[in-house]
Amino acid sequence: MNKALLLNKSYPHFVEAKLAEQLTPENRAEFYEKPLREFLESNSFGTVTGGGTLLTPRMFPGEMGIEFVNLDVQLSDLDEALTALRAKLVDLGAPVGSMLAYEDGDQQVESLGNLELLNVFIDNTLDRSFFEAIGFDDLLAKLNGRLEKSNAGKLRSVCQWPRETLIYFGGADADSMYETIKTLTDEVLVLQNARITFQRKDPIRQPIEIRVPFKKN
Structure with missing residues (x-):
């Protein structure tokens, strides 16, 4: 029996995990x-067979952002194995807005994730002198250090485009993360005109986006 047939026989249930982070x-x-993959296989729950990225147009022409990252998962069952998959993805840091999709009679889509995100979009069009005042690694260390010291959150990842650079952080509460780094937006010149967006459990809570003002001379 070839590997694909053996996989389908052992783990017949396909589940797509859509994770809402860039x-x-x-x-x-x-x-x-x-x-x-290590968790699922070691417990005979299933395996991860692939992954991908769903791109979406950004606010700037010609730029594409990441709407979701996808994982293709094959499970042994939609009871214990599916429950274990949910719990493990949350444990690994699945953000709010993530989803699981699978067929169980009908197509099922369920929400997933507890981690809130704070997204800081640096304005790459600022004068070069602002970027020369602090190295990028130093900027990451300053922001992440403030969050980790207060146990408010920590750095997740970085994405770069011509017009903006995204630095984003995960934690229990996006608003608490913002309050923790708020004073740095006044102190660090390169954070001027940055867009800060919130990915919360409560999708209607305001504000959704804050624009850091330019520092007055």
Whole structure:
């Protein structure tokens, strides 16, 4: 029996996990694919057979952002194995807005994730002198250090485009993360005109986006 047929016989149930964060393929593998595959296979619940990225147009013409990263999962059953999959993805840091999709008689789609995200979009069009005032690694260390010291959250990943650079953080409460780094938006010049967006459990809570003002001379 070939490997594909054996896989389908042992793990006949396909589940798609759609994770609502902007991860590179390398980060997706590190954060989710490798630890999830190891967990599922070691417990005979299933395996991860692949992954991908769903792109969406950004606000700037010609730029594409990441709407979801996808994991293709084969499970042994839609009872214990599915319950274990849900719990493990939450444990690995699945953000709010994530989903699981599978067939159980009818097509099923269920919400997943507890981690809230704070997204900081740096304005890449600022004068070069702002970027020369602090190195990028130093900026990451300053922001992440403030969050980790207060146990409010920690760095998740970074994405770059011509007009903006995204630095985003995960934690229990996006608003608490913002309050923790708020003073840095006044102190660090390169954070001027940054867009800060919130990915919360409560999707109607305001504000959804904050624009850091330019510092007055």
